[in-house]
């Protein structure tokens with residue numbers, strides 16, 4: 346096992362820069378998830394760590410070794426790809442043993458390691474099958490097996506679950522997490538699915554257009570998003586974001602919207618009177634109330650069983666609430682919503698940065 | 703999709719520790735076997751079907767004193783076309799044959 350450090354790393358394709366200077370320090374044993382929208386550079390960064398893409402500028406270290414010039418096979422890493430990249434003409438056993446065979450390991454050692462990995466992953470009965478005779482989830486497991494037989498310093502995953510159906514995805518993400526708790530190998534996992542990121546990560550790196558927007562534990566990102574992008578990206582359904590002007594008068598603070606609604610704030614707040622801001626409140630931090638609170642008109646009601654999602658209109662703006670109550674939400678009816686004041690997020694409208702008191 | 707898969711296979715093989723030569727021998731070549739066999743089959747069909755096989759036709763040119771190299775080369779190129787076309791058509795079959803390992 347080893348730490349991984351990414352220092353001021355850039356990637357250019359010809360004249361086009363797609364990674365604009367990224368710093369990430371990953372301690373030994375951590376499970377880090379790189380998350381961000383399509384095209385933000387997650388795979389490129391991961392492939393640079395793997396050695397499959399050249400590093401245009403900056404330094405990548407695995408343990409104490411600068412690996413910039415070291416070829417992939419000597420970086421002591423293993424990678425799991427989105428389409429598994431299993432060798433179709435080899436059995437599961439051969440697929441899993443291939444890297445050891447290339448390294449000229451003894452057949453007895455290969456057998457033992459393959460057996461052990463197969464056992465961990467429940468693949469023992471499938472060892473003599475070919476990839477095309479396996480289900481998606483089983484192939485995914487073989488890809489994992491191929492990675493773990495070598496007992497590498499670092500695991501790299503590039504969207505390994507995105508080809509699986511929803512149910513299997515949930516199951517496999519639990520399995521991968523359990524595997525990490527067992528093996529404790531430093532892992533870097535790429536996904537564009539924020540739920541996957543939230544549920545699996547020790548720490549999440551939120552990327553956007555080739556930069557890092559924020560690094561933190563899942564709950565840090567959820568509780569204290571550093572900017573509008575992170576606020577909007579983490580959490581489902583997405584946070585409600587409403588533009589307005591910050592008003593401070595005595596110990597009373599509020600945000601006045603253009604439509605004339607006053608959005609409540611706590612006593613202590615950041616920002617100055619008159620500042621253009623974005624008011625953020627997550628759907629789960631709105632409480633239905635009789636009489637007081639923001640008047641909204643219910644538009645769509647979506648019961649999920651445990652919770653009810655209510656989409657409503659607040660003077661022209663769309664607002665979503667998630668409630669554990671089931672009663673009293675009828676499309677077309679009026680409803681009052683109270684924001685939990687200690688859960689309100691304020692962002693500067695111009696810079697998108699969080700305002701800190 | 704094919705290049706993407708080959709890239710991932712190559713990527714996987716590079717990390718597994720194969721050098722370029724071994725990647726071609728152990729990964730690309732076996733993956734291309736169905737296509738190569740198809741080309742072989744086509745070549746056989748071609749020579750069996752025609753009175754003059756491509757090779758024989760080319761040899762005819764070589765017997766004359768002033769060998770028309772431009773004609774010779776053009777003919778050679780034309781005869782190279784069908785197998786090339788077949789190769790690209792069968793590339794898809796190859797992916798289908800091995801479809802088990804990759805999803806697109």
Ligand SMILES: Nc1ncnc2c1ncn2[C@@H]1O[C@H](COP(=O)(O)OP(=O)(O)OP(=O)(O)O)[C@@H](O)[C@H]1O
Pocket residue numbers: 358363381382383384385386387388389390537
């Ligand atoms: N070989 C290349 N040449 C030029 N541009 C490239 C190349 N590979 C990737 N890019 C560009 O680099 C950017 C980042 O690509 P990357 O594949 O890392 O995105 P990603 O975050 O993994 O997205 P996704 O979630 O869709 O996989 C994209 O804008 C892409 O178009």
Ligand SMILES: [Mg+2]
Pocket residue numbers: 387388389
């Ligand atoms: Mg990607």
